[in-house]
Amino acid sequence: MESPPVLNAKEQRSVLFRLLAYAKPHMKMISIAFGFLLLATAGDVLGPILVKIFIDDYLREGIFPFQPLMLLGSAYIGIQILNVLVSYFQLLKFQEIALKIIQQMRIDVFTKVQQLGLKYFDKTPAGSLVSRVTNDTEAIKDMFVSVIATFIQSGILLFGIFVAMFFLNVKLALFTMLILPFIVLIMSLYRKLSSRFYQEMRERLSQLNAKLSESLQGMSIIQMFRQEERLKREFGEINDQHFEAGMRNIKADGLLLRPAVDLVYILALIIVLSFFGITSFDSTVEIGVLYAFINYLDRFFEPVNNMMMRLSLYQQAIVAASRVFKLLDEKELAPEQTETETDKITVGKIEFKDVSFSYDGKRDVLKNISFTVNSGETIAFVGHTGSGKSSIINLLMRFYEFERGEILIDDHSIKNYPVKELRDKMGLVLQDPFLFYGTIADNIRLHNQSLDEEDIRQAAEFVQADAFIRKLENGYGHKVTERGSTFSSGQRQLIAFARTIATNPKILVLDEATANIDTETEEAIQVALAKMRQGRTTIAIAHRLSTIQDADQIIVLHHGEIVERGTHQELISQQGLYQKMYLLQNGSVERLEDVVG
Structure with missing residues (x-):
């Protein structure tokens, strides 16, 4: 069984832009969700700076004025509480938007199916169409629910973290940026590999649905002709291909999603600690700045890991969406009418x-x-x-x-x-x-x-x-x-x-x-x-x-x-094909003579 064609980078971008077009009717709600997203990101960025101020300005100096510390502590706790509330409403809004988008997409797909001509159904298994309307749209929902929000939130958070790093130490921030090419390389490699695997997994899942639908509809024939083993074998072969594609994807996930990123994180940690170690020979190390950088590194790689983990959902959604859009773009429609309002069927000739x-x-x-x-x-x-x-x-x-x-x-x-x-x-x-x-x-x-x-x-x-x-x-x-x-x-x-x-x-x-x-x-x-x-x-x-x-x-x-x-009598008297068919059904020449006579 041939593997499905793999989407290239240009095709993937085209699918993504078409998916995003479904979000246009919900721009007002999206703006509210992004507002909550920015507030949550600001809270994540400000937290370590407040801790840095406490360490360097108060803890290291051994000065503990009540009012400033109370304000500093209240601000930190307030930011954390606000962050929880804002994150909840942000997630709620993105979930609502995603469900509305998928709701509309399923209506579009189902409506398109109703418009297709019978010629299309002659060559397309019913189970494959069911898979487009259900499984594929569900995969697209995951992208709108978590992928887009995570990518935007992570991007804003990464930008905020770099701004904070440059605010704390320009030279160290520049050194830290050396890790970015490695992260981009890992993402690019994963996207290229996983696209192929998910395309094949989706196609095999569609074939599984088609085989299951066919088996259920023809169960009486299957049992009558004792075809259970054959169907089981064919279903098993497709299921094995789906398993193998899934295992190849799991291997890519296991190597590139976490271990590779963790390796880059260790490299970044070495850079930061080495910088502070070297500079300690010539000047005093600011513990607050060291804490803030280590904290920002953790916070930096948290969105990176989130983005990497969501890349799998993104690839599934892009592959699923390409299948859905292929159906929506299908040209094999029911015959069109050149409608004339005055034309009414009145006689029936x-x-x-x-x-x-x-x-x-x-x-x-x-x-x-x-x-x-x-x-x-x-x-x-x-x-x-x-x-x-x-x-x-x-x-x-x-x-x-x-x-x-x-x-x-x-x-x-x-x-x-x-x-x-x-x-x-x-x-x-x-x-x-x-x-x-x-x-x-x-x-x-x-x-x-x-x-x-x-x-x-x-x-x-x-x-x-x-x-x-x-x-x-x-x-x-x-x-x-x-x-x-x-x-x-x-x-x-x-x-x-x-x-x-x-x-x-x-x-x-x-x-x-x-x-x-x-x-x-x-x-x-x-x-x-x-x-x-x-x-x-x-x-x-x-x-x-x-x-x-x-x-x-x-x-x-x-x-x-x-x-x-x-007429019947005329055709019988012609002694042609109709007469032969009639004789076959009635079984005797005597019967024919009775009719003609």
Whole structure:
């Protein structure tokens, strides 16, 4: 399995600036948080100076005046107490800002997912998308919560410490600055190494989620074909790769985050002590200044260590954000409409004119498809698997964009209708209906607030679903598990029929709607279908030819082309592909002679 590409320095900066753009709406709150941050930093810098004054001006001289010492002590204690309070409010504000930013980012990502075309979902595992919305945005939150605040606070504190050092002793402060290149080198090396490791860890985590999602959705097939060991092995391989990337990162952390910085700290300590040791031969050493420098060194390396420790979170956030922004920048959107307010679907006439289409841009799955369905008529498409039946529906429903040919509804291009108009006037029933977690009423309404309880009940009665729903506990309030797994295939289909008929569509699209029904509800389904088709333009894909014999027109597809068309009787008499399919399903020539006769 290939390793994911590593972000270079320019790409990382671009991701960072884009992340920071999410903070713009919160500038007022950020200013308040920075105000608290400056106060806390000032307290950290002033503390050692007050101690230095006490040591050099009072303790060393053996002078202990009550009032000045009381003021000095009160100032020191006051600064420490104020520092605790200010640090609390500063942390609180940055946490609040971070949560609001991530809240908006998750909305943006989820909204983007809703706008993507089905072509994108055809090639992207669902678990990978889940990882972008959850794991990756959570990693970004850590950056806003702690990384940015820590970097700014540490930067201000380091600047304040150097100012204080120069105030105390210019020459020693200059010597101390010799350690800065070493710290910058360590940070740069760590950032370069960890970027590669975190990129791989994120990618492997995404693959783990994808594999887990696939396994959960296909559990019945996995158990049926005894694929548990294979899935366990594949999951284990990805998990091992995630572990190995994590171990490489831990090794880098263990070497560069603390030990290397501690080594530089010891070097700085040697410089300070050597300076005071050498100067002691010629002049008196000021103990207060020595204390202040040692204290400042400790305080200097505390923010350095904080920054180094946060670098790991920073790298995780940058890698995670790059994955999120890649999704937000995805161009594979649902087909756009050139909306015209005057275009309304009133009749339901459908016309395909020389439509050709390819999913991959290389092989056409539809070739010069032309047909017309007048208002109230039913047209059925039959053909072997891969003949292009579902592709016709995908184009009609605007799930995929097409460039060759025209599709008209009521003599207007389908590209000119508002999406809402298309969705309101077209009803779709699939072979495997999708039921959402909630109640039966929720699944029929689908949050269309214009439908009241009476509308829902009437829709269910219309499609013969009311009888079995009333027998359930709580009736229309009966809880539906994920995908409606506790219902039979026929019951799920009847609920899907009710959902479709509740919107009163002008055009009805049936994609193998009777393929998986059980014998118990087959009669109810056939009655429901007959009622639903009355007065509506209907396009049906059928595998069972017995269900579409009364269609006004039947089109036979083969390798993306129309090879036959006509009514059931006309196609039987042509003795072509349709006749062969009919014979295969009915199993005897005698049956065919009965039909023709």
